[in-house]
Amino acid sequence: MNFRKYKQYPIVQNLQREWPNKQINQAPIYCSVDLRDGNQALINPLGIEDKLEYFNTLVKMGFKQIEVSYPSASNTDFNFTRKLIEENLVPDDVSIQVLIPAKKEWIKKSVEAMEGVNNGIFHLYNPTNEFQRRVVFKKSDEEIIQMAVDSMEYLIELTKNFKGNITYQYSPESFSQTNLEFALKICNKVIDIVNPTLKNKMIINLPNTLEDCMPNIYADRIEWMSKNLKNRQALILSVHPHNDRGTSVASAELAVLAGAQKVEGTLFGNGERAGNLDLINFAFNIYSQGIDPKINLSIVDKVKKMYEEKTQLKVNPRHPFVGDMIFTAFSGGHQDAIKKGIDFYRQNKSKEWNVPYLLIDPKDIKRGYEDVIRVNSQSGKGGVSFIISEFFGDNLNNKQLKEFGLMVKEFSDKNQKELVKKEIIDLYKQYKMK
Structure with missing residues (x-):
């Protein structure tokens, strides 16, 4: 492995950064790009009926901006967009967004797809990095800028x-x-064409299309752009972090501190390569800090089921907040701390959640406490005590806990597996008969 062929990502020079001293105090605008970016990454892309069911789930969750298609890419995307509009399937408070490459015939096709839309976001893009300008497009800097300017003018005209x-x-x-400097120049040229106002704002989206830098550097870049863009008060600054380095959630959080007002991502991080920003993870992080996440997370298990059926992808059992095993403790020390924490929370009718090893209350997403503590050969008497009190309402003394805990541990060790609920109950009945 030749690590010397990679170069370090450059830092932002001479920035008096402010974001490290800030906190997130409210949820940003969310834009789900599941039906476009996520869909493009599926082995079997969604058909119209599946896209509609997925769209309705996003609406139920409370998403107010949904990127529904890339209308110039396929008939399915074009026809799905038409179906949403012609059959009046988009709620009045939801905006649908379409992605549009900076090419006239594709702009025209995309505008045709959105004819009659009540609330529409036209998302125009063109690649801007030096390598693509020089090698892929074989165009000068000014030609790339002109491509963006001409395309936005044409879009506005249509x-x-x-x-x-x-x-x-x-x-x-x-x-x-x-x-x-080039990113700023091309964005400002496009801003001049749109001429946004406080009443009619435009969105400047700054994507980590390939996540290539640490989250702090991405935040520096967002803050630098936020401080230098023209007509900043008439802009909504958006980010679209991918997950190639596995740090998209951190990149999004720091970008919000740095001035981003909108974040684009997908449910559970679906997307090309290592995926997009996981909006579920991001929103739960906000929720866990006592901030309204602005989307309905209480139905997340139903959402997960729909997602797995439609995408044919599985949510990792260790996925933060949602994975099947995320609240699970096998360790005896952890189980003891969790039991005592939950007992204290209940007995004192606490208003603030503060239970060891559990970032949020599992009941917030309709998970029972009995799912938290599971028993195997690594478990201790604290876990056994919790299970018995939950199943039977019995509170064992220390002697009983020690005896029954040893009985459970020996059974699990002998069979080399986790004990299911019935096995624990049967063992407890045997213990009580002694």
């Missing part, structure tokens, strides 16, 4: 008579690999 609420969004698509 949509000027739309009766619905229209928002324009622009992405320098390869922002994470683009020189900051």
